[in-house]
Amino acid sequence: MKTETVQFELPKEVMESAESAGFTKEKLAEMSKSFTILEVLAATSKLDKAQARAISQKIKASAWKKTKRKLGL
């Protein structure tokens, strides 16, 4: 996957507050990255609760079938 770098600035006082709460710059950056990716994905997603439930059921059924076969249950 190709990537792009997006730079933005945080007020120094905000960073100082975050660091005093135990969050390093690196941790804050990592969480921001994860959160942004998930928000963009969700913002464009048309998935609803019923569909999510159906997909999840299908995934778990398939996983359990493979687990039983692997472990000889």
Place this chain on the structure above:
Amino acid sequence: MEEDEKEAGTLVIDTNVLISAMIRSEGITRLSLLFLANNPSNRLVCPEIAAKEVERHYAEIARRAGVPSKLVRAGLDELLAKMRLVDESEFSAEMTSSKTLVNDENDTSFAALAVKNRPSVIVTYDKRGYKEDELRENGVLVLTPTEALKHTGIELSKIEIKRKRKGGAMAVIARILALIGVKEKD
């Protein structure tokens, strides 16, 4: 809160939580997962076969969600990367007995992994698959992502969504800072 609840640091993530993180209105799920994952006292785990099945269904998830497959991969990989994927052989001894702890046989692996790591929490969107009372007796709680977040000590009252008055990257930062309890100056 009971003492055993305070000590439950292992969180078994049900695959329905991962998929639900892609629902637009489930912002709280995404935030809860990120904060659960970034709390150093938590350990997020998932049965490896279940995680692999999620990956195997990326294309179908993308089709149903109407988004590019690469975006689904980027998002779900971001979540899976924060978890330890546990090979089923590591908790095979708990598998048979755990069948009695679930209402849905397909949830057995999650229950067995939780029992193996007790005291622990199963984080799920569908509690109906699990026998909550029996699991509690075995040192396992069954909680939704929001309940799990509260269980680990983050008060929901600190979650102040400031999206309406901020835009772009600063909105993201504002939500994260609000979650960790950092007060912004107006």
